[in-house]
Every structure is written in structure tokens, then in C-alpha cells.
Amino acid sequence: MRLLLVEDDLKIAQFVENGLREAGFAVDHAADGEDGLHLALTEPYDIAVVDLMLPKLDGLTLIEEVRKNNINTPVLILSAKRSVDDRVMGLKTGSDDYLVKPFAFSELLARVQALIRRSTHVTAPSELTVADLMLNLDKRKVFRAGKEIFLQPLEFSLLEYLMRSAGRVVSKTMIMEHVWDYNFSPQTNVVEARICYLRDKIDKDFDIKLIHTVRGVGYVLKETA
Amino acid sequence: MFLRKLHDLKNSLLFRLTILYAVAFTVLAAIGFLIFYYRIYAVTMERLDFELLEKTGRFTALMKDAGLEGVRPAIADEAASEDPQEDFYRLSNFKGDVLFSTDMSFWGSIDQQSQLQKMQNDGVTDLIQTIKFAERADKARTVTSIIGPDSVLQIGESLEEVDEYLDIFLQLFSILIVSLILVSTIIGWLLARRATIDMQEVTETAEEISNGAYDRRVQIKARYREIERLGATFNRMLDRIQSLLNSMKEINDNIAHDLRSPLARIRGIAEMSLLKEKSVDAYKEMAVSTIEECDSLIGMINTMLDITEAEAGFNGVETEKFELVELIREACELFRPIAEAKKIHLRTDLPESLTVTSDRKKMQRIVTNILENAIKYTPADGAVTVSAAAQNGELRIEFADTGTGISENDLPHIFERFYRCDRSRSQGGVGLGLSLVKAYTESINGTVHVESAINQGSRFALVFES
Numbered sequence: 043m044r045l046l047l048v049e050d051d052l053k054i055a056q057f058v059e060n061g062l063r064e065a066g067f068a069v070d071h072a073a074d075g076e077d078g079l080h081l082a083l084t085e086p087y088d089i090a091v092v093d094l095m096l097p098k099l100d101g102l103t104l105i106e107e108v109r110k111n112n113i114n115t116p117v118l119i120l121s122a123k124r125s126v127d128d129r130v131m132g133l134k135t136g137s138d139d140y141l142v143k144p145f146a147f148s149e150l151l152a153r154v155q156a157l158i159r160r161s162t163h164v165t166a167p168s169e170l171t172v173a174d175l176m177l178n179l180d181k182r183k184v185f186r187a188g189k190e191i192f193l194q195p196l197e198f199s200l201l202e203y204l205m206r207s208a209g210r211v212v213s214k215t216m217i218m219e220h221v222w223d224y225n226f227s228p229q230t231n232v233v234e235a236r237i238c239y240l241r242d243k244i245d246k247d248f249d250i251k252l253i254h255t256v257r258g259v260g261y262v263l264k265e266t267a
Numbered sequence: 268m269f270l271r272k273l274h275d276l277k278n279s280l281l282f283r284l285t286i287l288y289a290v291a292f293t294v295l296a297a298i299g300f301l302i303f304y305y306r307i308y309a310v311t312m313e314r315l316d317f318e319l320l321e322k323t324g325r326f327t328a329l330m331k332d333a334g335l336e337g338v339r340p341a342i343a344d345e346a347a348s349e350d351p352q353e354d355f356y357r358l359s360n361f362k363g364d365v366l367f368s369t370d371m372s373f374w375g376s377i378d379q380q381s382q383l384q385k386m387q388n389d390g391v392t393d394l395i396q397t398i399k400f401a402e403r404a405d406k407a408r409t410v411t412s413i414i415g416p417d418s419v420l421q422i423g424e425s426l427e428e429v430d431e432y433l434d435i436f437l438q439l440f441s442i443l444i445v446s447l448i449l450v451s452t453i454i455g456w457l458l459a460r461r462a463t464i465d466m467q468e469v470t471e472t473a474e475e476i477s478n479g480a481y482d483r484r485v486q487i488k489a490r491y492r493e494i495e496r497l498g499a500t501f502n503r504m505l506d507r508i509q510s511l512l513n514s515m516k517e518i519n520d521n522i523a524h525d526l527r528s529p530l531a532r533i534r535g536i537a538e539m540s541l542l543k544e545k546s547v548d549a550y551k552e553m554a555v556s557t558i559e560e561c562d563s564l565i566g567m568i569n570t571m572l573d574i575t576e577a578e579a580g581f582n583g584v585e586t587e588k589f590e591l592v593e594l595i596r597e598a599c600e601l602f603r604p605i606a607e608a609k610k611i612h613l614r615t616d617l618p619e620s621l622t623v624t625s626d627r628k629k630m631q632r633i634v635t636n637i638l639e640n641a642i643k644y645t646p647a648d649g650a651v652t653v654s655a656a657a658q659n660g661e662l663r664i665e666f667a668d669t670g671t672g673i674s675e676n677d678l679p680h681i682f683e684r685f686y687r688c689d690r691s692r693s694q695g696g697v698g699l700g701l702s703l704v705k706a707y708t709e710s711i712n713g714t715v716h717v718e719s720a721i722n723q724g725s726r727f728a729l730v731f732e733s
Contacts, residue, residue, distance in 0.1 A: 146563055196600060222601060226632055227566070229700070235604030256686050258555030259435060 043158065046090040047071045048104065049080030049120065050097055054143075058091070061147045062154070063166040075099025082108045089158055091150070094121040105107045105138075120145070148211040148260055155210070170205040175244065175252055177205055184246060195241050196221070204253065204263040207226050213260035237261055280466075281459050288455025288646060289448055296447050300440045307436060311429050315408050318393050319422055323393060323412035330415035338414070339367050354426075357421040366418070375401035378420065382411045389696040397426070405430060465494040469501055497724045500720055507693055514683070521685035521698070525567060527559040536560075571698045574684065577629075577706040584626045584711055591621040591630070595664070598634045602642055610647040616654035625731070629707045636700045637727050644725070645670035657733060673719040681717065 045056075045067040049055040052073070070085065075096040082090060082104070094101040105117055122143045135148050138192060159183045169178045174187045174219035182198060184191045199221045204212065215234045218224045227233075237253065245251045254262050276282050320344070330338045339358065346356040351370045358367040363379050371377075379396075386394050394411040409423040472485045484505060485498040540553040599613055606613040623630075634653075641651045649669040656663055673681060679685045682705040684712075687698040708715050708729055719725035 126568070130452075144561070165594075222597070224631060224635070225628055228601070228635055230602070230605055230639055230643065231565075232601050232605060235608065239604060257551070258558035 043088045043092050044068045044070070044086065045154070046078065046081055046085070046087045046092075046115075048073075048075065048082075048090065048096060048101065050074060050095075051093070057147065058150065061151065065151055067154075073097075075101065079104045079107055082113065083111055083114070087153055088119065089116050089161075091118045091120060091154065094123070096121060114161075116161045118150070118153055118157060146213045146259070147218055148213050148217070151209060151213065151218060152183045152210060170202070170208075170254060172205055172208045172263060173250065175205070177202060184244075186248065191243050193243060197243070200236060201244070201263075202238055204261065207263070208263070209262065209264045211256045211260045211262045216260070233261075251265075282461050283450060284459035284462070285380070286457040287406065287460075288458065289452040292451035292455070293444065293448050295467070296444055298568070302720045304433070304436060308433060311314065311432070315429070316410070319395065319408065319410040319424065320393060320412075322422055323414060323420055325419055326416040327412065334694070335366070335415065335418060336420075336697070342367055342420070345598075353425050357423075359419050359421075359519075360417045361419065372405070373402060374423065375403070379411075379421070383419065386411065388415070413696075426477065441707060462491060462494070465491065466497070469494075469498060473501075473721055476505065481512070483700065518657055518684050522571075525685060526564065529564050533557050533560045535593075567699065570703055571651065572682070574699065574703050574706045576708040577703075580710065584629070586624055587627055587631075588622060588624045589627045591623045591655060591662075591664075592617045592619070593635055594627065594631060595655060597651060598631070601635065602638055603703070606642055609642065609645075611642060611645050612650040613642070614650060614652045616652060620657060621655055621657055623731075623733070626711050629711055631702050633707050633729065634664070636704050637729075640700055641666050641668040641670065641725070641727070644668065660733060662731040662733045666727045669724040672721040672723055672725055673717070676723055678717065678719060 043066065045062055047055060047058060047060065047062070047069055047236055049071070050073050053073050054075070059071055060070050067075065070081055070087075070151065072081050076098040078090075078092065078096070079089075079099060085113070090102045092104060096104070099120065101121075108115065108117075117138045119138065119140045120143060121140070126143055139157055141150060141153060151230070168178065168180050176185045177198075178184075179202070184193055200217065203217065203220050212220075213233070215227050217233050218227050237255070239252075241253050245253055250265065252265065254261050254264065283299055286578050294518045326338055326342060333341075342358055346354070346369045349356075352373045355369045355371070356367065356376055357365065357370060357371065357377070359379060361383065382394055382396075386392065392413045395407050396397050396409050396411070398409050399406050403425070405425055405427040407423045409421060411419060411421045415419045456464055469485050472483050475483045484502050485513075487498045487502065536553050536556050540550055595615065595617060597613055629727055638651070638653065644653055645668045651668045651670075653664065654665045654667075677686075682701050684702045685698045686702075705715050711731070713729055713731040715730040716730065717725060
């Protein structure tokens with residue numbers, strides 16, 4: 043996957059670039075709007091991550107130019123502004139997303155992958171499988187090593203989200219947003235408590251643990267530690 | 268320089284009031300004088316006319332009794348008693364032949380025919396006129412009367428005396444008006460100054476305050492009630508500003524404290540890990556702590572912005588229809604593991620359904636915040652009860668806990684930003700939760716009420732007009 047990163051803050055650019063490389067992306071970095079536009083128009087990218095405040099050419103104009111040239115590469119907008127700009131809202135289509143600085147890298151990665159999935163129209167599977175854990179979305183049933191595990195609806199949603207993001211770390215904020223549909227996190231660690239319950243049911247009786255805590259970042263569901 | 272001073276003067280209230288007062292006074296006096304003058308003139312003329320008509324009437328009666336021969340000496344007698352320069356008598360027939368006349372050389376000719384013509388047209392026997400004679404500077408009041416067949420008597424009296432008399436009045440009034448203008452200007456100036464001198468004091472105080480003396484206040488004891496009210500209002504405004512300044516200062520101190528502390532921790536942790544080689548786990552620990560501190564800082568900043576935006580009415584309210592009971596159940600469900608871990612009974616007393624049209628996201632956050640607080644401040648084996656009901660046109664959501672309660676001293680301040688009942692700040696949280704609750708509730712047209720008793724618990728109520 044080729045990814046274009048247009049970001050003038052070099053430190054941010056560096057950690058985003060490194061993180062995305064580790065996640066398997068081929069990253070090109072442009073430090074200003076003009077370079078970014080040139081790259082976007084000449085190279086075929088699968089996705090672009092664009093900061094709004096850029097020298098020479100601002101991010102919005104860049105995206106508008108790209109769209110004018112009939113290039114429908116999905117774009118993830120980065121901005122330090124908290125309130126969503128009207129123009130961004132007007133721009134925001136199925137192939138665009140918006141992320142506010144400061145952001146968690148895990149969230150950036152999740153959104154990038156979601157945008158790519160959307161643009162490549164991957165059909166949603168009816169079954170999710172990680173190691174010997176299997177979740178059936180139609181029947182809403184969960185099996186581990188062939189044995190059915192009974193989950194409450196909320197626990198099911200949480201496990202479904204973890205399995206969909208299998209191998210990728212998801213933050214508490216992302217869990218709150220996707221599982222509870224809350225756009226904020228309470229002070230109390232309500233997610234931690236919920237994960238504990240889930241662990242009791244999924245991992246407790248098995249030697250290989252699937253749900254792992256990445257301290258300070260979030261949780262990940264994967265086969266190996 | 269002079270022009271600017273003049274301009275300043277023109278725009279000064281003192282000057283304007285004085286001029287206004289003087290002009291108003293003078294105009295009123297002038298109108299009064301004009302009316303008075305006109306009345307005197309009219310009365311004088313009436314008296315003169317009455318005298319003249321009375322004379323001609325007398326001669327008309329004599330003419331009837333004694334004929335022309337009897338009248339003529341009577342007129343001559345009458346005329347002899349007067350000064351021919353002041354009065355004239357002239358008797359003639361209709362053709363204009365003079366039958367008797369005093370010395371008309373002081374006066375000049377009279378156009379008798381046109382007078383007779385006019386009398387005939389009007390159908391009267393007496394005509395009173397004010398005539399300017401060729402030989403004289405003053406005017407004269409004349410009467411032309413038909414006193415018998417073919418006999419016209421004309422009597423004239425000089426108006427010199429009347430004019431002199433009225434002139435005296437005019438002079439007197441002129442002097443009076445000039446002195447009135449002067450006096451009214453002075454009185455106006457004094458009155459205006461008395462009013463503005465108190466205002467000046469208010470201005471001076473304001474100036475002192477703008478120079479930094481925030482504790483200065485205006486002397487309320489003024490001569491006039493209006494100025495007193497101005498002073499009192501001004502002082503009230505100053506009190507309010509000062510209390511706002513104080514609370515802002517407090518908020519600033521708190522922000523400084525609450526932002527500096529995590530920053531200090533981040534910096535300290537990073538520095539410590541650089542001072543000595545450490546194990547990979549220790550470095551990981553540092554990174555974890557850094558992220559946690561950063562997240563709490565970001566959370567605090569975002570919440571502060573959320574509060575400010577809600578208070579200022581930015582990012583308007585997004586209303587939608589939703590099931591409130593479901594929203595509350597979800598929030599309770601969110602905290603159930605925490606409550607269970609603390610052995611707190613989390614109970615709900617909710618109706619089957621409560622459909623509301625409001626901002627769902629905001630409501631979610633309000634409910635979650637209050638619930639979180641209730642659980643946080645309730646000890647083990649306590650209970651938190653959430654109830655909701657719609658009645659009497661209002662929607663009421665209540666959160667009752669059996670927690671530590673809030674002291675009377677703290678109660679009025681709990682919705683203030685960064686206010687924490689616990690001064691030592693040992694409990695987690697930054698003291699923004701309830702501020703956000705209040706700002707959000709008010710932004711969706713609701714009110715927050717709270718009752719509390721130490722060691723017995725608190726009861727928060729959200730009330731929305733439906």
C-alpha cells in the first residue's frame with residue numbers, strides 16, 4: 043500500500059512515517075502543500091494523510107485540487123483545530139476522514155485502514171476467526187476451541203470490535219466510540235473493567251491468552267504476545 | 268489649540284445644559300412679553316376708539332336736536348380746548364366742502380371721498396382708521412362719522428403719546444430680557460454644574476480604577492437620586508467585575524496548577540530515565556507514564572474547551588429524537604462493573620419509555636458525568652439510584668447517592684471550574700466534570716439542582732422543560 047503523508051511538523055511526520063512503515067505501508071513524505079500536491083498528482087497512492095495548516099499551499103486547497111483532477115484517493119485530514127471546519131464538512135465524503143491533533147497513533151492507523159477497506163470495498167465477513175476463537179456475526183455466537191462461550195450483548199460488541207481490529211492496538215477512546223457510541227471517555231476506567239470480564243470468559247481457561255493490554259496505549263487481540 | 272478647546276466646550280454636557288436652559292428661559296420670557304405687549308396695545312387702542320366714538324355720538328345727538336347751526340359752535344368749543352397739534356376736528360358736507368376745521372397744516376390732506384365710499388360699501392356710519400399723515404412723523408387714530416344729513420365729522424388724535432408709552436414698555440422689557448438671559452445662563456450653569464460635579468466624581472473614580480486601583484468605589488451620597496443610582500449601579504458593576512476577576516485569577520491559578528503538575532511529572536520522568544542506563548522495561552514504564560499524563564492533559568484541555576464552547580453557544584445544539592430510558596440504562600451498564608467492584612448498589616427507577624428531542628451526545632455526557640461522580644463519592648455498600656420521570660410539563664432525571672455528601676461551604680461552588688471540595692486533591696479528577704454538566708445542561712435548556720448532606724448523600728436533579 044502506498045501512502046502519501048503531507049505534514050510540515052517534522053517530528054510528527056517522523057513518528058507517523060515510522061509507525062506506518064512498521065505497519066507495512068510504503069510512505070512518501072512531503073513537507074509543504076506544493077510538494078504534496080505535485081506528488082498526489084503524479085504518483086498513484088492508495089491513501090493520503092494531509093495536515094490542514096501547511097506552508098505554501100493549505101491542505102484544503104490541496105485536497106480540492108486533487109479532487110478537481112478526478113483523483114479519488116481517500117484522504118485522512120489532520121488538524122489542530124478542534125471544531126470541524128464547515129469546508130471540511132462539505133468536503134467530507136466516503137473517502138475522507140478527519141482526525142484532531144494530538145492523536146493516538148493507533149487511532150490514526152485504524153482510520154487509515156478503515157478508509158482503505160471502504161475504498162477497496164472489502165465485503166464484510168460473517169465470521170471472524172483468530173486462532174481457535176471464532177465469532178459468528180449472523181448467529182451472534184462465540185466459540186473457543188469448539189466450545190461455545192456465552193457473552194452479554196455489550197461483551198459481544200467489544201469482542202467483535204477487538205476481533206475486527208485483530209493484531210492492531212485499539213485505544214480506550216476508540217473502544218468507547220465504536221462499542222458504546224460515546225465520543226468521550228469517562229475518568230473512571232470503565233473499559234478496563236469490561237475487558238476484565240471479557241478475559242474471564244475468553245482467556246481464563248486457556249493457556250494461550252488472546253487479549254493483551256498494551257500499557258498506556260490500549261488493547262490488542264492477537265495470537266502471540 | 269483654541270479651536271479644539273472650543274470644540275471640547277461645545278461637546279461638554281455642562282455647556283450644553285447651560286445653553287439649553289438659557290435659551291428655553293429666554294424664549295419663554297420673550298413669548299410672555301410679546302403677549303403682554305400686544306394686550307397693552309390692544310387695550311389702549313380700544314380706549315382711544317371708545318373716546319372718539321363717544322364724541323361723535325354726542326355730536327350726532329346734538330345735530331338731531333339743534334341742527335348744523337347748533338353743532339358747529341359746540342365742535343369749535345370742544346376743539347378750542349385741545350392742542351391743534353395733538354387733535355384735529357373737521358366738519359364737512361358729502362361733497363367735501365369744509366364747514367369747520369381746526370388748523371390742518373400740522374396734519375395734511377384727508378381723502379374724504381374714499382372714506383365715504385368705504386363706509387357706504389360696508390353700510391356703517393362710523394369708520395375708525397390709523398392714518399399716517401404727510402406732514403407728521405407719528406401716526407394718528409381717526410374717526411369719520413356721518414353725524415347728520417350731508418354732514419361728516421372727522422376727529423383725529425395723534426398716537427405719539429401712546430407710542431411713547433409703549434416705547435417705555437419695550438425698553439423696560441428689553442432690559443429685562445437681557446438680564447434674564449444673563450441670570451438664566453448663570454442659574455443654568457450652576458444647576459448643570461451641580462449635576463455634573465457628582466458625575467465628575469464618578470468619572471474620577473473610573474479613571475482611578477482604570478489606572479489599577481480596583482478596590483476604589485464611588486461615594487454614594489450624592490445630591491441627586493439619579494446620580495446616587497448611577498453611583499450605586501457603578502459600584503455594583505465594580506463589585507461584579509472584581510469578583511469575576513478574582514474567580515478568573517483563581518481559575519488561572521488552578522489551570523497553572525493542573526497543567527503544570529502533569530507537565531512537571533512528564534518532564535521529571537523523562538529526565539530520570541536519561542540520567543542512568545536502565546532496563547528496557549523501565550523505559551517502557553516511562554513511555555506509559557508519559558502517555559497517561561498526556562492523555563489526562565488532552566482530556567482536561569478538551570473538557571475546558573467543551574465547557575467554554577457550550578457556555579458561549581458555539582458548535583450549536585444538534586437535536587434528535589431518542590429514547591432517554593435507553594440512554595440512562597446504557598450509562599448505568601457502563602458503570603455497572605465499577606459499581607459492582609465497589610459493592611455499590613446501582614439501581615434505576617425508570618418508566619417504560621421516555622422519548623425526548625434533545626442533543627443526545629450532550630445528554631449522554633451529562634448523565635455519565637453525574638453518575639460517575641455519584642459512584643466515585645459513594646463508599647462500599649452504598650447505593651446510587653437513577654430515576655427519571657416526565658410530569659407537569661417537565662422532564663426530571665434524578666441521581667441520588669448515599670455517599671460522602673457535600674458540605675454547605677462547598678455546595679455553592681461545586682459547579683465552578685476546577686473547584687474541588689477536597690483541597691488536597693487526593694481524589695482523582697480535575698474538577699471539571701460538574702462544570703461541564705452545568706454548561707451542557709444549560710446549553711440544552713435545562714437546569715441542574717443539587718441537595719446534599721454530609722455523610723448522608725447527595726441528590727442531583729436535571730430538569731428540562733418539555
